[in-house]
Amino acid sequence: MHINIENVSHQYQTKQGMLPVLQDLSISIKRKGFTAIVGPSGCGKSTITRLVSGLIKPTQGGIFISNKKITSPLSTVGMAFQNPVLLEWRNVIKNIILPLEIVSKNITYNQKRLNALDLLKLVGLEEFENNLPSELSGGMKQRVSLCRSLVHNPEVLILDEPFAALDAFTKEELWDVMHKLKKERDFTCILITHDLREAVYLADQVIVLSGRPASLQYDVKTNFNEEKKISDLYSSEVSQLLATLRNQIEIAQNKND
Amino acid sequence: MIKINNFIIPLFSLIIFCLLWELLVWYNNWPNYKMASPSDLWPAFWKFKHLFLIYGWETFWRTVVGLILSVLVGLSLGILMGFSKTIRIGLYPILVGFNAIPKATVVPVIALIFVGMHNMNTIIIVILISFFPICVSISIGLSTLEREYEDILLSLGANKFEIFYKIALPKTLPEFFGALKVSTTLAFIGTNLMEIIEPHGKGLGHLFDSGKISADYPLMFAVLITLAVMGIFLYYIVVYLENIFAGWAIRK
Numbered sequence: 298m299h300i301n302i303e304n305v306s307h308q309y310q311t312k313q314g315m316l317p318v319l320q321d322l323s324i325s326i327k328r329k330g331f332t333a334i335v336g337p338s339g340c341g342k343s344t345i346t347r348l349v350s351g352l353i354k355p356t357q358g359g360i361f362i363s364n365k366k367i368t369s370p371l372s373t374v375g376m377a378f379q380n381p382v383l384l385e386w387r388n389v390i391k392n393i394i395l396p397l398e399i400v401s402k403n404i405t406y407n408q409k410r411l412n413a414l415d416l417l418k419l420v421g422l423e424e425f426e427n428n429l430p431s432e433l434s435g436g437m438k439q440r441v442s443l444c445r446s447l448v449h450n451p452e453v454l455i456l457d458e459p460f461a462a463l464d465a466f467t468k469e470e471l472w473d474v475m476h477k478l479k480k481e482r483d484f485t486c487i488l489i490t491h492d493l494r495e496a497v498y499l500a501d502q503v504i505v506l507s508g509r510p511a512s513l514q515y516d517v518k519t520n521f522n523e524e525k526k527i528s529d530l531y532s533s534e535v536s537q538l539l540a541t542l543r544n545q546i547e548i549a550q551n552k553n554d
Numbered sequence: 555m556i557k558i559n560n561f562i563i564p565l566f567s568l569i570i571f572c573l574l575w576e577l578l579v580w581y582n583n584w585p586n587y588k589m590a591s592p593s594d595l596w597p598a599f600w601k602f603k604h605l606f607l608i609y610g611w612e613t614f615w616r617t618v619v620g621l622i623l624s625v626l627v628g629l630s631l632g633i634l635m636g637f638s639k640t641i642r643i644g645l646y647p648i649l650v651g652f653n654a655i656p657k658a659t660v661v662p663v664i665a666l667i668f669v670g671m672h673n674m675n676t677i678i679i680v681i682l683i684s685f686f687p688i689c690v691s692i693s694i695g696l697s698t699l700e701r702e703y704e705d706i707l708l709s710l711g712a713n714k715f716e717i718f719y720k721i722a723l724p725k726t727l728p729e730f731f732g733a734l735k736v737s738t739t740l741a742f743i744g745t746n747l748m749e750i751i752e753p754h755g756k757g758l759g760h761l762f763d764s765g766k767i768s769a770d771y772p773l774m775f776a777v778l779i780t781l782a783v784m785g786i787f788l789y790y791i792v793v794y795l796e797n798i799f800a801g802w803a804i805r806k
Contacts, residue, residue: 347705352705352708352709370711372710376706378705380700382700382706384725385725385802385803386727386800395720396706396710399707399712399716400710445706
């Protein structure tokens with residue numbers, strides 16, 4: 298599934314009138330690609346996730362998944378957020394199968410459970426199948442949230458800062474979990490983040506948005522290594538890349554002033 | 555061990571409470587027309603035991619029926635107000651105003667509208683007094699649902715109804731039970747208001763009124779204690795239901 302965001306402009310109605318958030322934004326993401334979108338705070342990154350998932354329609358332009366224009370939510374999309382939004386009254390496995398209850402109503406509970414267990418093993422939480430979310434740590438909750446976003450085998454995965462609230466080491470662990478999931482499953486991924494290292498480590502394409510109203514400012518490939526490792530982040534090549542991205546963010550911020 | 559403690563500790567505190575009460579009356583040497591003591595209550599119970607059974611049941615079933623109906627009314631209004639902002643801002647002033655009216659003043663009005671239909675009168679007052687906390691808590695619970703909760707289902711093409719019964723309703727259950735506990739105790743006020751102000755020969759309220767007329771103070775106190783016991787009983791039924799349906803929200 299390749300995703301094309303074509304000449305998208307979007308405005309929100311506010312008390313002060315129309316607030317333009319995106320302006321003539323075009324991004325193309327290749328099939329099975331992993332694209333990170335970074336940009337100054339409040340520049341409209343989350344709006345992109347809601348547009349791609351079909352929750353809202355752009356004021357102008359269009360979003361195409363495999364050349365088909367999105368007009369309403371698609372069941373082939375998975376989403377995960379900074380807040381894991383687990384249902385506190387359901388145990389881990391029942392939280393994960395939630396999307397299947399909407400998109401695959403016909404399959405049996407047992408089949409749903411097996412699908413969920415596959416993912417739970419991948420993220421290393423198979424022993425916690427029957428625990429309640431309140432019994433899990435922040436990192437574990439986020440793993441469960443990732444499982445839920447993938448259980449219905451979506452073609453597009455949208456991640457809206459899922460690791461932002463985690464401590465540095467848990468974050469790195471989850472980055473590797475993400476690598477594993479990407480290797481095992483077929484999906485095209487869009488990651489919204491504030492963390493440049495995260496963007497460079499996870500994605501094969503990093504996009505810097507300008508300040509609001511956001512448009513494409515910088516687009517770079519990050520295939521510095523076939524199999525990325527945390528230690529790669531300390532190489533001079535990556536340091537160079539991070540410095541360039543940091544510089545681009547600064548340019549984007551200045552536009553806001 | 556925890557189960558036993560849950561029973562022993564409240565029982566123990568109840569016994570201490572009665573002892574202190576007895577002591578207070580005994581120490582001040584109050585006659586029982588000023589303040590009856592726990593030891594005066596048992597004879598009063600025993601003397602009118604048939605009336606307590608009959609009237610107690612009258613009061614109890616009216617309260618329970620009224621409470622169940624007020625849950626239905628509160629839930630329906632709460633759901634409407636939770637989902638539609640227009641309905642919410644439209645109904646709030648009416649509901650708040652209605653709730654601010656002392657229910658004692660509504661009793662004669664209701665009694666005049668439904669002359670002779672005593673059960674219905676009483677149940678209506680129970681509903682009027684009990685639905686408000688439920689309605690408010692449900693509408694707040696539903697209208698403050700975080701957007702992400704809706705988004706995970708909406709992005710899969712779920713409809714409003716699926717979001718409501720898979721996420722919004724279970725998520726609001728702890729607030730609902732909190733409100734139901736308040737409503738349970740309010741419900742007894744409702745039944746007894748009607749039974750005391752418009753006595754029609756039924757219910758504990760009527761027995762209380764008889765006690766007042768015949769200056770039988772131990773009887774009046776015995777009625778109050780019976781009401782308290784019933785209130786505690788209903789309250790723990792609600793706690794039991796809460797443990798079943800919203801046990802996940804209770805810290806162990």
